[in-house]
Amino acid sequence: MAKQARDAEFTVYVASRGGWLRKVAYLLCGDWHRADDLVQESITKLYVHWPRIGEVENLDGYARRVLVNTFLAEQRSPWWRRISRTGDEPDVVSVPPDLDSALDLRRALAALPPRQRATVVLRYYCDLTVDQAAEALGCSPGNVKSQSSRALHTLRGLLSPRPAPAGRTTS
Amino acid sequence: MTADEHRDLTERLVAVADAPAPSVGFDTAWAVRQGRARLRRRRRASIGGAAVLTAAVLTGTLLLEPGAGDGPVGSPVPVAPAATPTTADTPADSAARTPGAAGASPTAVPPAVGDPLASEVRFGWLPAWAAGVGYQAGTHGQAATAGGGNDHSPMIRLSLFPAGPEPAVDSTSAFPQVKSPAPPVDGRTAYWLTRQGSAGDHILRWLTPSGRWAQLYWWGGKPADYSDETLLRIAAGASFGAWDVPLPLWFAGLTEPFRPENSSIGRPANSALPWFAEIEFRVEGRTVEVTVSPDVEPVPGDTVLGPASPTCRTEQGLKVCAAVSDGAAPAALEQLGGLNGLLGLVRVTGLDEGTWTTDVLRR
DSSP states (O other): OOHHHHHHHHHHHHHHHHHHHHHHHHHHHSOHHHHHHHHHHHHHHHHHTHHHHHHHOOHHHHHHHHHHHHHHHHHHSOHHHHHOSSOOOOOOOOOOSSOOHHHHHHHHHHTSOHHHHHHHIIIIISOOOHHHHHHHHTSOHHHHHHHHHHHHHHHHHHOOOOOOOTTOOOO | OOHHHHHHHHHHHHHHHTSOOOOOOOOHHHHHHHHHHHHHHHHHHHHHHHHHHHHHHHHHHHHHSTTTTOSOTTOOOOOOOOOOOOOOOOHHHHHHSOTTOTTTOTTOSOOSSBOSOEEEEEOOSOOTTOOEEEEEEETTOOEEEEEOSSTTSOEEEEEEOOSSSOOOOOOSSSSOEEEEEOOOBTTBOEEEEEETTOTTOEEEEEEOTTSOEEEEEEESSOGGGOOHHHHHHHHHHOEEEEEEOOBSEEEESOOTTOEEEEEEEEOOTTSSOSOEEEEEEEETTEEEEEEEEEOOOOOTTOOOOSOSSOEEEEETTEEEEEEESSSSOOHHHHHTTHHHHHHHTEEEOOSOGGGOBSOOEEO
């Protein structure tokens, strides 16, 4: 594909789906600055492989896989410390001591090992099946099941029950 | 995990992801610059690796050859024949590819003379936001694209499958395509293709009068931009045939090693340039680019199109540039006098699109 055609298509895609990728990245790492760096690196990889992506017609799936792989690779080698464009150290996840359910979940996610966190995000935020999550993570479906099981066990122990919505009764 | 637990966890995750966030800190233009640099490094490494391998093989051959080392210094080195496009796609590959992808279409390789930018498809009706229509042809097939007035508008790609059986549907991956019936297009069979996890992508395939299948691929934009009716109306207005796309330049006396590989003209939404055309030549294993666009200053936020360090000239309001994108100049380019010599063969027709020509490559 000629370069300018690739640039135009790529730019439109990132403008359309960059916000979604950023949210997935934030759930993976728990910090908006790191999420931006994760997305930056992921879309750069996406650009390099764009001609082939144009042929597979699963842009979101490919972008999500690149993002998750970049996140997991970061855990092995903290590349984001080297490429940070601001030079600032990213914030660590800080958890105010309140019971707001969002912060409660952030704290609980931060307690999970990276692969379990990625499994939770793919299964319960991206709504992927076990097989789809396995493809995104590059592992077997059995591995996804065991990672999910461990992650959910940990989350159950950490998450406070949410108050029932008004007008909703529990049985 | 119970269904309630599943729903509760999903709702919590959505709440965290949708919480107020600082302004976006990633930069698409930066990704493009870095991506281009990585591609250049890869090409150079690839060429370097091939050169080392060739040298090793030649050395080994010469050492094993009777009388090795007796030849004169500077003996001609045999040049490997140019690679030919593969046509041996597996069914699985074909299922995942767009129509006209490399090897799938007999018209994928641009001609050595005439117009390197041919098209088998044309848009008819388009939504008001899809003002800019572009064309591309080459190793990734032929397609017409229509984009919007800004980065946040959707893009639509129209292409045609090669003659043959109904195109395959990717049903074996973890994210299988799901086929569902669509209203007929001009009275002919049509269907939608969707893929779980790719919410922004929409594909419509339909049978054309020639018996070949056409495809519209919609991506980008906001969910509210999309409607099935819009895509069906675009499909009904599309036409199919063989057209040469006029370009604002032509080459006088281009030598044989310059074979066009990829060509395009686009109307980028993210640039001050109203249009931008380029021809990539494959010359002795290297890529030589020639680009042409109106000679206008970029505005802040522009994605800068074209090669990184080009040699340029301006004429009749047009800026014509040439560059070797992956290493040193090939011998055939040096014989023309380098990039300046190549630019000396370029004639421009002007800004008026009525003067553009399809007789682009003249030997």
